[in-house]
Amino acid sequence: MKKIGFLSFGHWAPSLQSQTRSAGDALLQSIDLSVAAEELGVDGAYFRVHHFARQLASPFPLLAAIGAKTQNIEIGTAVIDMRYENAFYMAEDAGAADLISNGRLQLGLSRGSPEQVIDGWRYFGYQPEEGTTDADMGRQHAEAFLGLLKGEGFAEPNPRPMFPNPPGLLRLEPHSEGLRKRIWWGAGSNSTAIWAAKLGMNLQSSTLKNDESGEPFHIQQAAQIRAYRQAWKEAGHNWTPRVSVSRSIFALMNDRDRAYFGNAGRDGDSIGHIDENTRAIFGRSYAAEPEALVKELAQDEAIKEADTLLLTVPNQLGVDYNTHVLEAILKHVAPALGWR
Structure with missing residues (x-):
């Protein structure tokens, strides 16, 4: 059995070919697709965060809105680029969104990937410490966020506060108990997957990772998952x-x-570079008649290892079409593979 969710990048473009022509369209259609997906029995609605792009960016208003309009579906990210994030504001926003959804938030984080602008995080007021990289900074922000989610007091209270304080040091509010165990890390390498395991984060692995052995993508990804679990x-x-x-x-x-x-x-895996120093392998897409699709997916070692599968959706084709895409997988593919 697997949990099956969808993953949307929330692209929008002001063109006649797109059903999603504005930022407003992307946001509102994301809510509508989440509602429709819940009705189908999809387990999760996940969203990618990109800055300076015609895509979804600030996730928490969207996640809170979906949480208010649904009852059961998980709502999450895959992933939030932590180089851009203030851990304190993020802890408050995440706590609020999780409470609105009654504990359904599943937050995927990462150290970030190449963006639309050069060093975009500096426009948000962040700069790596001397001798460290922007990736180091993203992981530092993530560790600070994890610490805040414990809900422990750390701030000295004002002896003459506007409102009465509980005893002791104060924590950020609202605090959502249990959210700490629903934080995921999007790992691009085996070493960062191991780091995430040590810190007690769930693992997200996408359709690309560092090419560390030259083997097919799904074999390398399965090895990453096993290293994480160990x-x-x-x-x-x-x-x-x-x-x-x-x-x-x-x-x-x-x-x-x-x-x-x-x-x-029809195309297999492909090789590229995330940056000038990192060779990456990009996993293939799957598209076939259901019977053939079942046979192909049965050979994917990483899907076998995972308990959750996120289906990337072409959101610019509209809510109705993407609902059809999800329904076809749930009805005609998942049962034959034992996922349902």
């Missing part, structure tokens, strides 16, 4: 973590599906 065991945490992988998967049910994605599954 590190978790060695860390001695007293609860069971979750692991998600994301994939582009399309069941070709009709002529429209074939027109959009008929060629999408």
Whole structure:
């Protein structure tokens, strides 16, 4: 059995070919798709965060709105670039969104990836400490955020406050109990997956990772997941973590599906560079008739290892079409693979 969610980047473009032509369209359609996905029985609605782009950026208003309009579906991110984040504001926003959703928030974080502008985090007021990198800064922000989610008091109270204080040092409010165990780390390498395990974060692994062995993508990703689970065991945490992988998967049910994605599954993995120093491997897409799709997906070692699968959706094709994409996977693919 697997949890199955969707992952949207929230693209929008003012063109006739797009069903999502403005930032308002992207936000409102994200809410509508989450409601429709819950009705289908999808387990999670996840969103990617990108700054300086025609994509979803500030996640917490959206997550809170989805939480208020749904009852059961998990709501989350995959991922928030922590180089840009103030851990204190983020802890308050996350606590509020989690309380609104009654404990359904699943927050994926990462140290960040190449963005639309050069060193975009500096416009947000952040600069790596001397001798450290922006990736180090992102991990430092994440560790500070994790510390705040414990809910422990740290701030000295005013002896003459405007409102009465509880005894002792004060924590940030609102605090949502249990959110700390629902924080995920988007790891691009085996070493950062191990680091996430040591800190007690769930693991998110996307459709790209550092090419560390030259093997096919799904083999490398499965090895990453096993290394993470071993590190978790060695860390001695007293609860069971979750692991998600994301994939582009399309069941070709009709002529429209074939027109959009008929060629999408023919290419294999590809090699590129995240930056000048990091060689990356990008996983293939899957697109085929349901019976063929089942056979192909059964060979994906990383999907076998994960307990959660996030399906990337082409959000600019509109809510109705993306609902159809999700329904086709749930009805015609997931049962045959034992996911449902």
